[in-house]
Amino acid sequence: MAQAFGDESLGRIAAEQDFLRRLPAYAQTTSLDDLRAADYGRLDRCGCTYLDYTGGGLFGESQVRRHHELLGERVLGNPHSHSLASLASTELVEEARAAVRRFFNAPEDEYEVIFTANTTGALKLVGEAYPFVRGGRYLLSYDNHNSVNGIREFARRGGAAVEYVPVRRSDLRLDEKRLRSALSVPGSGADRLFAYPAQSNFSGVQHPLEWVAQARDLGWDVLLDCAAYAPTNRLDLQAVGPDFATLSFYKLFGYPTGIGALIARRDTLAKLRRPWFAGGTVAFASVRAKGGYRLTPGASGFEDGTIDYLGLPAVTIGLRHLESIGMDLIHTRVSTLTAWLLEELVSLHHGNGAPLVCLFGPSDTQRRGAILALHLLDPAGRPYDVDEMEKAASQAGIATRTGCFCNPGDGEVAHDISREDMELCFRESRGLTTLVECQHVIEDTTGKVPNTLRVSLGLVSSFADVHRFVTFTKSYLDCPR
Numbered sequence: 001m002a003q004a005f006g007d008e009s010l011g012r013i014a015a016e017q018d019f020l021r022r023l024p025a026y027a028q029t030t031s032l033d034d035l036r037a038a039d040y041g042r043l044d045r046c047g048c049t050y051l052d053y054t055g056g057g058l059f060g061e062s063q064v065r066r067h068h069e070l071l072g073e074r075v076l077g078n079p080h081s082h083s084l085a086s087l088a089s090t091e092l093v094e095e096a097r098a099a100v101r102r103f104f105n106a107p108e109d110e111y112e113v114i115f116t117a118n119t120t121g122a123l124k125l126v127g128e129a130y131p132f133v134r135g136g137r138y139l140l141s142y143d144n145h146n147s148v149n150g151i152r153e154f155a156r157r158g159g160a161a162v163e164y165v166p167v168r169r170s171d172l173r174l175d176e177k178r179l180r181s182a183l184s185v186p187g188s189g190a191d192r193l194f195a196y197p198a199q200s201n202f203s204g205v206q207h208p209l210e211w212v213a214q215a216r217d218l219g220w221d222v223l224l225d226c227a228a229y230a231p232t233n234r235l236d237l238q239a240v241g242p243d244f245a246t247l248s249f250y251k252l253f254g255y256p257t258g259i260g261a262l263i264a265r266r267d268t269l270a271k272l273r274r275p276w277f278a279g280g281t282v283a284f285a286s287v288r289a290k291g292g293y294r295l296t297p298g299a300s301g302f303e304d305g306t307i308d309y310l311g312l313p314a315v316t317i318g319l320r321h322l323e324s325i326g327m328d329l330i331h332t333r334v335s336t337l338t339a340w341l342l343e344e345l346v347s348l349h350h351g352n353g354a355p356l357v358c359l360f361g362p363s364d365t366q367r368r369g370a371i372l373a374l375h376l377l378d379p380a381g382r383p384y385d386v387d388e389m390e391k392a393a394s395q396a397g398i399a400t401r402t403g404c405f406c407n408p409g410d411g412e413v414a415h416d417i418s419r420e421d422m423e424l425c426f427r428e429s430r431g432l433t434t435l436v437e438c439q440h441v442i443e444d445t446t447g448k449v450p451n452t453l454r455v456s457l458g459l460v461s462s463f464a465d466v467h468r469f470v471t472f473t474k475s476y477l478d479c480p481r
C-alpha cells in the first residue's frame, strides 16, 4: 500500500514554473483556466481531479443552462409532421445535422450525417448492413475497440475473411509493413472494409490518417473510429476522406449522453443493405402487399424510431461551445500536459534504481493523444495491484479508469498475453462469465497481470490535475507491495 501523500501544492508552483519553461505553448491556453473556473467550477468545488476524459468528457454548466432555456422556450413535438411543434423539432434536428457537418467539415454533397445512440450504434449500422460476402474481407488493426471488433461477427456470417494487423509490443503502434501487405492483397471484386481507430483508446497512439486515402486507392472502404480522437484533435473529414466515421458526442463535450453519429460518404452508404425496416426509417410499408416497404432515402433510412429530438439541440450547443474555445487550443493544452506527464512519470525511480512506471504505448510525444496506460512497479519490478491503485487514487480525489477499456488487442500485446493464455479463458469447462474471472485465470496460471490503469486528459485539464497525479504516483516510491 502506498504511503499517504502530503499536500502537493507545496511543490506545485515551482513545478509549474519549470513546466512553463519546458513547454511554453501551455501559456497560450490560460483562457481555459478562466473557462474552467466559470463553467466547470464543480471540479474544484468537489476537489475532483478528473483524469478519465476518454471514458466521458465533461460538460460546461452553461451548455446545460442553454439547453434547458431552449426547452423551456419552445414547444417541441415528434418531428416529421406538419404541426408547429413538430416543425420546430425538425428544424432543430436539421440544425444539429448542419452543425455536425460544419464542425467536421463534412460537406453535404459528400457526406450524410446519421444520428445514433453512440459510437457503438454507428458501428453496428455499418456492420449489419455492409455487403460482407464470400471473397470479401474485413481487415482491422489490433487496437480497435470491441464495438469495432464485433463487426467481425457480421463479416464471418456473410462469409468474408477477417484479418487483424498486429501492433508492436514496444510502442503499441501498428506494424506498417504488415498493414501495407494486407492492404495490397488483390481483391476478388467483393467489397472490402478496413477499420482502425484514429486514436487508440488504450495507448493514445494516433495512426496516420493518410492510411484512409492509401487504402481507398487500393479499393478498400475505410471505417475510421474517431471516438477517442475527436475530443482533442481537429478532424477534417473532407481532407481525410473516410467512408465511415463514428463518434459519441458525450466524449467531446460531456452533455448530452445518448447521442452519437455515423458520418458516411454518400456513395458508400448507398451500398449498405439494412437488414430490416422500422418506424422512422421507412417511407411506407404494407401489411397486405407482402414484403412491401420503401426505406426513406438518406440519413433517415438509418435512424431507427424516433430520434432524440430534445437532446439534439444540446449537440448544436456543445459543438458551438467547442468552436468558441477552438480545437487547436484544446489540442495544445492536452499535448503540453501529456508531454510533461510522460517526462515526469518515466523519470521516477525507486531507491534501488528500478523504474516506478511501466508505460504501455509510446513514451514520446509524436503522433500520440492525451491517454496514458500504465502499471506502477515495485522495487522488484512487480506491478502494484491495479484495482487497489484505482481505489487509492479515488480516495485522493483522482478519477482514473482500470481494465482493458474494451480494447483487448492492445491489452493482450501490452501484457504479453498469448493466444494460448487467452484460450484458457474460453474453455467451456471453466465456465467463465466475467472479465474479472478471466483476469484471475490469466494471472494465476501465467503470472501476467492483464489489468491496466489509464489516465486521459481533456478540455479543461490543468497543470494542477497532472501534478496531482504525479504526486500520487510518487507516493508509491520505495513502497513494499
Ligand SMILES: Cc1ncc(COP(=O)(O)O)c(C=O)c1O
Pocket: 054, 055, 118, 119, 120, 121, 145, 147, 197, 199, 200, 201, 225, 226, 227, 228, 248, 260
Ligand atoms: C475508440 C472508441 N471506439 C468506440 C467506443 C465506444 O463508444 P460508446 O461506448 O460511446 O459507444 C469508445 C468508447 O470509449 C472508444 O474509445
